[in-house]
Amino acid sequence: MKEQTYRVFEAIKLDPLASQQSLADRLDMSRESVAGHIMQLTRQGYILGKGYLLAEQNTYVVIGGANVDINGHSGTSLALHDSNPGTITQSPGGVGRNIAENLARLGEHVHLIAPIGVDQRGDWLIEKTRLSGVETHNVLRHDTLPTGTYLAISNDCGELQAAIADMRIIDSLDEHKLSTKQALLQSAYSIVVDANLTVKSIEWLAQQPLEALFIADAVSTAKAPRLRSILPKLSLLKVNQDEARAILDSNEEIPEKLAEALLAKGVKEVLLSLGSQGVLFANAENSQRKACHPTLPVSDTGAGDALLAGYLSACQQNKKLDQALSFALACAAMTLESAHANHPELTVQHVTQWIENL
Known part of the structure; x- marks a missing residue:
């Protein structure tokens, strides 16, 4: 940032509601010059909107x-092709939204960009997300497509047996709509994308001259290959073993070799979920496995999203690698013990206490 632009930026920080003329008088500059610096600050993402929102x-x-998310949890051993007694619950979901909620609950400042229908479910979803602490004013409403719905069936052990995802609306989040959020993207410290996005949207993001760290969640085996074009841009990739094999088009069975292959593609850090065996972290300097914490699962929906958010939060807390992985696995374990995709008490304090009580 040039010196004069920096002076304008500092003056706005002191008085965000100041007029351009008052700023000019204070800085001994012309109003036209101040206006030019403000335009530059806006383009670069330092100013986000009217009233000089910084x-x-x-x-x-x-x-x-x-x-x-509509979750059906069987009360007895699941019988296929038949009606099963159990419970049905509704909760907010979606990989990107889940990650955003978990980050917000862990104390991070989070904006969500996601397409949501103009319908009753959409209104409910936005309100629930907002109440969790996520900034929702960048959500994009779609007036013809319905809000995405995920229907999951779990057995009596909480293990997912089948699911149907009506996510047609996600394809409406194209590069044109993303370009309307350019100022927000420019201002971000980290941008987290999930592989629900279309290949074109992911490629558009990869081509933007952004300073933010790029982080990605592979979502599923079918969608993970969409991330191939962005791999060299990724500071962190969270995958499971099947998703890693799908990205690499590989039959490799050894987790460490899967991680090495992803690093060779340009990914800086890999967070490889090993399911019930824990997690593997790998970068150019380190490779470390960490076993799961003991837990009594209720539902495994959202556990991977909590794992990623927990790891990012731990990094912000400047935890050492072993502690960061333990914290991330604790977030996943607490989510496994919840009937919903997001644990309602997922805070740094509660996660830390949960670990201490093991």
């Missing part, structure tokens, strides 16, 4: 799916 440090922007 970009905040360490802001996450999460781009991806947001939908309503």
Whole structure:
């Protein structure tokens, strides 16, 4: 940032509602010059909107799916092709939205960019997300497509047996709509994308001259290959083993070799979920496995989203690698013990206490 532009920026920080003329008088500059510097600050993402809304440090922007989760949990051993007694619940979901909520609950400042329908479910979803602490004013409403819905069936052990995802609306989040959020993207500390986005949207993001760290969640085996074009841009990639094999088009069975292959593609850090075996972290200097914490699962929906958010939060807390992985796994374990995709008491304090009580 040039010196004169920096002076204008500092003056705005002191008085965000000041007029351009008052700023000019204070800085001994012309109003036209101040206006030019403000335009430059806006283009660069330091100013986000009217009233000189300033970009905040360490802001996450999460781009991806947001939908309503309808979860059926069988009360007895699941019988296929038959009706099963159990419970049915509704909760906010979507990989991107879940990650955003978890980050917000862990104390991070998070904006969500996601397409949501103009319908009753959409209104409910936005309100629930806002109440969790996520900034929702960048959500994009779609007036013809319905809000995404994810229907999951779990057995009596909480293990997912089948699911149907109506996510047609996510394809409406194209590069044109993303370009309307350019100022927010420019201001972000980290941008988290999930592979629900279309290949074109992911490629558009990869081509933007952004300073933010790029982080991605592979979502599923079918969608993970969409991230191939952005791999060299990624500071962190969270995948499971099947998703890693799908990205690499590989039959490799050894987790460490999967991680090495992803690093060779340009990914800076890999967070490889090993399911019930824990997690593997790898970068150019380190490779470390960490076993899961003991837990009594209720539902495994959202556990991977909590794992990623927990790791990012731990990094912001400047935890050492072993502690960061333990914290991330604790977030996942607490979510496994919840009937919903997001644990309602997922805070740094509660996660820390949960670990101490093991």
